[in-house]
Amino acid sequence: MASKSGNSSRTSRTRSTQVKAQRSVKKKGKSKPKAADTRAASERFVKDLLVRGEAAKPDIEGTLPLEATHAVTKEEKDGTVEVKRARFKYY
Numbered sequence: 001m002a003s004k005s006g007n008s009s010r011t012s013r014t015r016s017t018q019v020k021a022q023r024s025v026k027k028k029g030k031s032k033p034k035a036a037d038t039r040a041a042s043e044r045f046v047k048d049l050l051v052r053g054e055a056a057k058p059d060i061e062g063t064l065p066l067e068a069t070h071a072v073t074k075e076e077k078d079g080t081v082e083v084k085r086a087r088f089k090y091y
Contacts, residue, residue, distance in 0.1 A: 055083045
């Protein structure tokens with residue numbers, strides 16, 4: 001009987017080592033999105049906000065229209081825009 005308990009503990013140690021090795025392989029497989037993809041997605045998001053009317057410039061008093069969720073903070077000469085979330089929209 002002593003030999004059975006010795007074999008089972010050795011097998012369980014081997015299995016736990018194999019499981020740890022598999023977990024480390026899974027972590028290495030994940031990759032971060034590329035900077036170009038992130039930039040393109042951000043530009044598309046801002047463009048869609050402008051098209052839907054959810055991004056607007058604040059008026060002289062600093063208030064936004066009711067349908068706007070984002071405030072335009074900066075406009076570049078090439079037409080690009082930076083926005084900042086002002087509020088959430090409840091449907």
